[in-house]
Amino acid sequence: MDKKKTVVEEIDRGLYDIKNKDRYRYKASKGLTSQIVLAISKEKNDPEWMRDFRLRSLEIYNQMPLPTWGPSLHELDMDDIVTYVRPDTEMKGKWQEVPEDIKDTFERLGIPQAERESLAGVGAQYDSEVVYHSVKEELVKQGVVYTDMESALREYEPMIQEYFMKLVTPNDHKFVALHGAVWSGGSFVYVPPGVHVDIPLQSYFRLNSPGAGQFEHTLIIVDKGAKLHFIEGCSAPKYNVTNLHAGCVELYIKEDASLRYSTIENWSRNMLNLNTKRALVEKNGSIEWVSGSFGSKISMLYPRSILKGEGARAEFNGVTFAAGGQVLDTGAAVIHAAPYTSSNINSRSISKGGGVAVYRGAVKVAPNAHHCKSLVSCESLMLDDLSRSDTLPVIDIQNDEVDIGHEAKIGRISEEAIFYLMSRGISEQEAKAMIVRGFAEPIAKELPLEYAVEMNNLINIELEGTIG
Amino acid sequence: MAEKLLAIHGLHAAVEGKEILKGLDLEINKGEVHVIMGPNGSGKSTLVNLIMGHPKYEITAGSIAFEGEDITALKTYERARNGIFLSFQNPEEIPGITVEHLLRTAKNAITGENVKIMAFKKELKQAMETLKIDNTYASRHVNVGFSGGEKKRNEILQMMMLNPQLAMLDETDSGLDIDAVRIVSSGVKHFKNEQNAILIITHNTKILEQLDVDYVHILMNGKILQTGDASLISQINENGFLHLGGETPDSGEVNMLHG
Ligand SMILES: Nc1ncnc2c1ncn2[C@@H]1O[C@H](COP(=O)(O)OP(=O)(O)O)[C@@H](O)[C@H]1O
Ligand SMILES: [Mg+2]
Numbered sequence: 001m002d003k004k005k006t007v008v009e010e011i012d013r014g015l016y017d018i019k020n021k022d023r024y025r026y027k028a029s030k031g032l033t034s035q036i037v038l039a040i041s042k043e044k045n046d047p048e049w050m051r052d053f054r055l056r057s058l059e060i061y062n063q064m065p066l067p068t069w070g071p072s073l074h075e076l077d078m079d080d081i082v083t084y085v086r087p088d089t090e091m092k093g094k095w096q097e098v099p100e101d102i103k104d105t106f107e108r109l110g111i112p113q114a115e116r117e118s119l120a121g122v123g124a125q126y127d128s129e130v131v132y133h134s135v136k137e138e139l140v141k142q143g144v145v146y147t148d149m150e151s152a153l154r155e156y157e158p159m160i161q162e163y164f165m166k167l168v169t170p171n172d173h174k175f176v177a178l179h180g181a182v183w184s185g186g187s188f189v190y191v192p193p194g195v196h197v198d199i200p201l202q203s204y205f206r207l208n209s210p211g212a213g214q215f216e217h218t219l220i221i222v223d224k225g226a227k228l229h230f231i232e233g234c235s236a237p238k239y240n241v242t243n244l245h246a247g248c249v250e251l252y253i254k255e256d257a258s259l260r261y262s263t264i265e266n267w268s269r270n271m272l273n274l275n276t277k278r279a280l281v282e283k284n285g286s287i288e289w290v291s292g293s294f295g296s297k298i299s300m301l302y303p304r305s306i307l308k309g310e311g312a313r314a315e316f317n318g319v320t321f322a323a324g325g326q327v328l329d330t331g332a333a334v335i336h337a338a339p340y341t342s343s344n345i346n347s348r349s350i351s352k353g354g355g356v357a358v359y360r361g362a363v364k365v366a367p368n369a370h371h372c373k374s375l376v377s378c379e380s381l382m383l384d385d386l387s388r389s390d391t392l393p394v395i396d397i398q399n400d401e402v403d404i405g406h407e408a409k410i411g412r413i414s415e416e417a418i419f420y421l422m423s424r425g426i427s428e429q430e431a432k433a434m435i436v437r438g439f440a441e442p443i444a445k446e447l448p449l450e451y452a453v454e455m456n457n458l459i460n461i462e463l464e465g466t467i468g
Numbered sequence: 469m470a471e472k473l474l475a476i477h478g479l480h481a482a483v484e485g486k487e488i489l490k491g492l493d494l495e496i497n498k499g500e501v502h503v504i505m506g507p508n509g510s511g512k513s514t515l516v517n518l519i520m521g522h523p524k525y526e527i528t529a530g531s532i533a534f535e536g537e538d539i540t541a542l543k544t545y546e547r548a549r550n551g552i553f554l555s556f557q558n559p560e561e562i563p564g565i566t567v568e569h570l571l572r573t574a575k576n577a578i579t580g581e582n583v584k585i586m587a588f589k590k591e592l593k594q595a596m597e598t599l600k601i602d603n604t605y606a607s608r609h610v611n612v613g614f615s616g617g618e619k620k621r622n623e624i625l626q627m628m629m630l631n632p633q634l635a636m637l638d639e640t641d642s643g644l645d646i647d648a649v650r651i652v653s654s655g656v657k658h659f660k661n662e663q664n665a666i667l668i669i670t671h672n673t674k675i676l677e678q679l680d681v682d683y684v685h686i687l688m689n690g691k692i693l694q695t696g697d698a699s700l701i702s703q704i705n706e707n708g709f710l711h712l713g714g715e716t717p718d719s720g721e722v723n724m725l726h727g
Contacts, residue, residue, distance in 0.1 A: 415523070420560035422544035423520050423553070424574035424626065431545075434573070438564025438609070 031079055034058060037181050044150060044184070049161060057170040057180025064174040070360070071298045071327040076244065076272055139197065145190040146201055149217050152188035159190065163219060167250045167306075168278050175246040175274045179215055183248065186216035191226040191257075200229040200262070200448060218249040222257040222285075231448065232263040243270045245296075251279035253287055255309065260288040264451055266458060267295035269325065275301050283309030283338075290446045291318040293330050294458050302360060304333040307341035307372075314343040319443040319455070322355030322387070323462055331361035331378075331392075336369040336402075347378040348440055351387035352462070362394040363404065370401040380410040381439050383432070433463045470497035472536065473634055473665050474519070479530035480690075481518050487528070488514045490690030496634065499662040501679050503701065504669045506687035507709045512669045513557055515687065516636040520554045521547050534634070549578050551633030555623035555640045557669075562610035567622065568592065570610050571629050578630055595628045599655050616643040624655045635659065636667045641675040649674045673701055686712060 037058050041051040066073055139146055145156065153160050170180040191197055222228050232249075245267060253259050259279070267273050273296040279287040289303045305314035316332040334343040349357035359378045380389035391408040413435055421431035437444070437456050444452045474496040481489040488511040496502055506512050518525045519532060521544040532540050539547055562570065571592065575583050592606060599621050611619050620640050627635050637656070641649045649672070657678045660666060668675065676698070684700040685692045686709065693712055694700070 414560070417560045417562055419520075419522055419544060420556065421562070421570070421574075423548055423556075424570065424630065425545050425548035425578035426573055427545050427577065428543065430573070430577070434565055434570075435562065438562055441564030 032058065032061070032178075032181070040182055040184070045154075047153065047157060050153065050164075053165070054181045057177050060170045061174060061177035061181055064177055066174055067300075070300050071329050071356075071358075073272065073274075073298065138199075139201075142195045142197070143192040144195060144197060145188065147188055149183075149186040149188050149219065152219070156188070156190070159221070160188070160219070163221060163250065163252060164217075165248070165250070167252070167280050168248050168276050172276065176248055176276050179217070179246045179248045179276070183215045183217045185214075186218045186247070187220075187230075188218075189220040189222075189228065189230060191222045191228050193224040193226060193254075195223075196227040197229070200231050200260075202231045214245055214247070216247045218247070220250070220259065220261075221252045222254060222259045224254045225256040226254070227258050229260040229262070231451070232261070232265075243268075243272060243297075245271055245273045245275060247275045249275070249277040249303075251277075251287060253279060253281045253285040253312075255283045255285060257282070258286040258288070260290065261303075262290040262447060262451065264292040264447070264455060264458075265295060265299070265301075267299075269295060269297055271296040273299040273301065275299075277301070277303040279303070279305045279314070281305060281307050281309065281312040281314065284311040285309065286313040286315070288315040288446075289317065289332065290443065291316070291330075292443065292447070292451075292455050292458075293318070293320040293328055294462070296328070297326060299326075299328045299330055301330045302333050302362075304335070305343065306335045306337060307343065307369075308337050309341075310338045311340045312338060313341065316343075316345045316347070317443045317446045318347045319440045320347070320349040320357050320359075321440075321459065321462055322349070322351045322357040324353030324355055324386075327356045327358070329356075329358045329360055331359045333362040334364070334374065336363070336365040336372040336374065338366075338372075339368065339370045340372060341369060342373040343375070345374075345376040345378075346442060348443055349378070349380045349389055350383065350436055350439065350459075351380070351389050352383035354386040354388075356388045356390075358389070359391040359393070359408075361392070362396070363406075364395075365397040365399050365402050365404070367398040370399050372399070373403045375405045377407045379408070379439070381436065382410070382412050383436070429463060433460050436463065470499065472496075473498050473534065474667075475531075475533040475536075476519075477531050479515075479518070479532065480528040481514060481530075482526050482528055483514060483524060488525075488690060489518070491530070492687075492691050494685065494692060496665050496667060498633070498665055500665045500682045501660070502665070502667045503676065503681050503684045503698075504667065504687050505671065505684065505701070505704055505709075510687050511690060512687055513638055516554055516638050516667070516669065519547075519636065520544055520552060545577065548574075548630075548632075549580075553627055553630060553632035553635045555620070555627055555635065555637040557638040557642070559611050559619045559623055561612045561614075563612050565610050566607050567610055567625075568606040571626060574626070574630055592629060595625055595655075598628070598658055599625055600651050601625060617645065617648045620644060621648065621652060621655075624652050624659075628655060628659050631659070631664075633664050634667065635664065636669075637675075638669045639671070640668075641670055641672055646674065653678045673705070676701070688712065 034055055037054050041054050165180055168176055170177040189201060220230060251259055251261060265273065281287050287305050291303065293299055293301060303316065307314055314334050318330060318332065320328045320330045322328040331347065332345050334345065336343065343363065345361060347359050349359055351357040357380060361376060363374050363376060365372055376393060378391050380391065382389055389410050391410065393406060393408065395404065395406065397404060413432060417435055418428065418431045421434060422428060426434065436459050440459065444455050447455060472495065476492060476494040479489050479492040480487065492515065504512055514525055518527065521542065527540055531538055534550055534552060572583060572588060575588065596603060596606065601621055611622060614622060623640060640652060644652065653675045656666065660679065681698040684696050684698060686694040688709060
């Protein structure tokens with residue numbers, strides 16, 4: 001058991017080693033300059049407006065202070081930001097060169113070979129490419145667009161120009177400004193009116209573009225009456241050489257359309273994950289977020305749903321697992337900007353070994369948003385006395401005709417429940433794992449089966465070797 | 469000659485520094501049905517929790533042997549795997565884990581091999597029918613939203629499925645209506661054979677009607693104050709515990725209030 005835990009820890013060490021090597025190599029360059037941004041833009045063959053957009057974002061980035069709330073980001077060396085931005089050539093290595101311990105982890109998670117390779121950041125000319133193409137063909141017949149952001153910028157330029165970073169703007173905070181300046185990779189999806197995409201689209205098919213998975217941009221437009229399930233698959237410890245992730249996700253859900261957006265994030269333990277996700281929902285449309293946050297050193301992640309049209313709905317189901325050395329500051333925000341809108345937030349967080357899991361959420365009701373409903377439920381489970389959990393909900397209601405409910409529960413794992421399961425012959429470790437899995441079940445059941453299995457595996461790995 | 473299953477000698481035990489058991493002896497052989505009666509707070513639950521290995525209860529002297537082996541150093545799950553089972557007075561709720569999943573995990577753990585799914589499902593269905601538990605309960609979360617009676621029936625379901633050598637029933641009949649007690653009692657009868665034994669903690673006789681009770685013990689003052697046959701039950705029911713000369717913890721408190 002201890003051995004397995006070592007496997008997970010060694011990933012961190014390996015990543016630190018590689019990162020240090022990088023630091024050394026780029027020691028000379030300091031700060032992010034317009035030259036660097038222009039170089040990125042040129043390399044990507046940006047149209048002029050995108051190049052200007054990057055430069056404007058850079059200006060905002062340079063002026064903006066770091067966030068003054070939330071977890072401390074002192075270890076982020078903003079002077080050395082260029083280290084994080086430089087596309088890394090070692091990413092283009094071969095599967096054979098991926099460290100054994102990382103391969104073992106993939107093995108243990110039961111992730112198929114093709115997926116493992118793309119998850120490991122290895123250029124994937126493998127099966128995943130084939131799968132991707134066959135998926136794409138099926139979708140093309142229905143008029144669905146599913147491609148990487150760079151291609152989208154070439155092939156669907158007017159649409160990109162209309163929507164790109166209009167929902168999340170560079171002015172929002174320092175890391176989206178950075179994103180605007182240096183974004184690279186990501187997915188673009190457009191679902192035409194009335195089309196129901198039956199199979200979930202999975203973004204890991206696209207992780208092969210260089211530098212993707214770090215400042216990647218996801219833009220999804222689900223047109224009137226259409227339906228989509230998108231899975232963002234950062235589903236295993238990533239073999240990533242740098243340690244800042246500032247992705248951006250923009251989701252546009254038109255009238256009567258619905259989108260389910262599922263994510264399991266399990267970044268390596270040296271990663272600062274500062275991701276910004278937002279959805280704009282029109283009349284009678286719906287957004288459903290399903291989110292599992294496991295990895296990273298620090299995460300700040302609060303998907304926001306803006307319910308713009310009457311009768312729009314938002315649902316958020318999220319589970320966060322913070323182990324020792326991790327601060328996972330996650331939650332959800334909903335803005336009720338129209339009458340008869342509704343939201344349902346359901347968050348579960350688990351902390352162990354000194355980990356910190358914070359729920360930070362907001363529900364806002366605009367003055368005109370009468371007859372809206374919101375239910376927030378957050379529960380935290382602490383596995384020991386070292387760990388910490390907090391819930392920091394903000395509720396701002398500017399209309400009287402609303403139905404708002406909030407419940408929060410913070411508790412420790414029950415010794416009686418562990419004893420009960422052990423009295424049935426179940427080992428102490430498995431008993432704890434069962435209780436934790438049971439606690440996360442309301443979220444797990446929202447995930448596609450293979451991801452639910454993976455999430456349970458992640459919980460088991462987190463609990464291994466630490467109990468006894 | 470009967471085979472010895474459980475042997476407790478000179479057991480002293482404490483909870484949070486307070487001594488509850490003060491030299492308790494108890495022997496149970498295969499094929500026997502034992503009943504323990506005693507006033508509230510006399511330490512009946514403490515005794516069965518100790519046998520199961522609850523970490524809160526501390527043994528200060530004496531021994532507990534199961535099949536000739538001292539088990540006091542064994543973990544709870546090891547005791548369960550050796551064949552000891554406890555039907556809890558207050559069964560725990562385990563959100564997110566279904567009854568079927570718990571039973572399968574437990575059965576795998578106890579038998580040391582993966583149960584055959586079809587055979588398992590069939591066995592579960594039969595046991596649920598015997599206990600008149602609706603089929604849908606297999607996929608409900610363990611004890612979550614169960615009524616008191618449903619929780620107790622779920623305990624007996626687990627006993628039947630895990631088939632222990634020693635089943636300890638801690639007030640399994642308390643809070644059940646007459647019909648439910650009869651159902652539980654028939655489940656227990658179904659389970660009972662010459663190779664296993666049952667220790668029943670109860671205040672009533674209903675649950676015992678379908679069983680042949682071999683011994684009745686009175687637990688008071690931290691020991692087994694008296695042991696007799698089934699007729700002891702009706703004596704207690706008529707005269708209460710006080711005439712036996714022991715002091716109940718509750719009467720002690722009453723005296724203090726008046727003194
Ligand atoms: N977990 C516990 N913590 C503190 N005191 C306990 C605990 N369990 C039992 N006790 C005390 O031990 C005594 C015996 O309790 P118990 O064994 O539950 O009695 P019974 O089952 O015979 O009613 C009581 O005084 C009770 O208050
Ligand atoms: Mg009791």
